[in-house]
Amino acid sequence: xxxxxxxxxxxxxxxxxxxxxxGCPWDIEQTFQTIxxxxxxxxxxxxxxxxxxxxxxxxxxxxxxxxxxxYHARLAEEQGHFNFxxxxxxxxxxxxxxxxxxxxxxxxxxxxGQQTKAWEKTxxxxxGGKGRGILEDVPAALPALMRAEKLQQRAATxxxxxxxxxxxxxxxxEEVAELRQEMEKSPAPLEKIGDxxxxxxxALVNLSRxxxxxxxxxxxxxxxxxxKRFRFIEKELAARGKTPAETALDEMEALWVKAxxxx
Numbered sequence: 001x002x003x004x005x006x007x008x009x010x011x012x013x014x015x016x017x018x019x020x021x022x023g024c025p026w027d028i029e030q031t032f033q034t035i036x037x038x039x040x041x042x043x044x045x046x047x048x049x050x051x052x053x054x055x056x057x058x059x060x061x062x063x064x065x066x067x068x069x070x071y072h073a074r075l076a077e078e079q080g081h082f083n084f085x086x087x088x089x090x091x092x093x094x095x096x097x098x099x100x101x102x103x104x105x106x107x108x109x110x111x112x113g114q115q116t117k118a119w120e121k122t123x124x125x126x127x128g129g130k131g132r133g134i135l136e137d138v139p140a141a142l143p144a145l146m147r148a149e150k151l152q153q154r155a156a157t158x159x160x161x162x163x164x165x166x167x168x169x170x171x172x173x174e175e176v177a178e179l180r181q182e183m184e185k186s187p188a189p190l191e192k193i194g195d196x197x198x199x200x201x202x203a204l205v206n207l208s209r210x211x212x213x214x215x216x217x218x219x220x221x222x223x224x225x226x227x228k229r230f231r232f233i234e235k236e237l238a239a240r241g242k243t244p245a246e247t248a249l250d251e252m253e254a255l256w257v258k259a260x261x262x263x
Contacts, residue, residue: 010067011084014074032075039068040141051220098122120157134158145215148205165210172207175200229259 001009017027042065049057073084100106101118109115124134134157138150155161162168179196182189208215233255237247244252 010070011074014067014070018074018078030071030075032072035068035071035075036141039065039072042068120154124157143216145201145205145219148202149209149215152206152209162206162210165207168203168207168210172200172203175203225263228263229256232259232263 016022017024020028042061046058046061046065049055049061069087070084073082073087077083096103101109101115109118134154135151138147138154140147142150152161162171175196179193179200182193182196205215208218233252234244236255236258237244237252
């Protein structure tokens with residue numbers, strides 16, 4: 001079966017699922033809003049398969065993600081807005097437009113860094129043509145760390161950025177001091193503490209951007225490391241006939257140090 005026929009079969013399956021008379025009752029009831037959480041979830045499952053190096057799972061998860069695209073396109077087609085072919089044409093046109101050094105006559109793009117700058121300039125021209133500010137199309141639904149980094153990257157394209165990483169570190173120290181000041185108040189102003197903590201997190205993301213470290217990936221790695229080390233503590237305690245709830249903090253701390261040495 002050719003690629004086009006395989007795609008056509010998938011579109012036919014989606015149409016059958018949404019058929020008002022003979023389709024699936026659950027699928028018939030769905031809307032853009034109800035499907036959106038599944039779309040986000042499938043994106044994370046793709047990322048998880050990649051992080052685990054599981055290519056068999058990646059193949060399956062990419063199929064699930066593709067089905068989400070087909071689903072939204074079908075909903076739009078039913079409402080008379082656009083169809084799957086329009087989605088394909090739109091992204092094809094965009095990729096050609098944003099790669100003039102590949103599909104056109106533009107020269108001077110010699111590495112990925114230069115291409116990133118050229119890409120952002122093209123996007124800026126497109127936003128300007130639509131009367132948008134430079135931050136308006138950074139999706140609000142992105143994970144907070146990821147969105148913070150994208151907002152900072154976008155602002156940096158017009159020169160709104162720290163000159164060097166050392167100044168970002170200074171900003172982090174400033175935010176820590178402000179957070180500490182609020183925490184020391186009695187009673188503690190929880191709303192203000194939340195504001196200051198948010199400023200600190202934003203500054204930390206800025207540092208990760210300067211260090212060329214993906215903040216989302218860094219935190220995901222820290223999460224995985226914490227899980228691995230805490231499981232080590234649980235295993236060690238189980239060998240002693242104990243659970244974490246039955247163990248003093250200093251004993252668990254000693255095991256944590258041991259876990260850090262081994263894992």
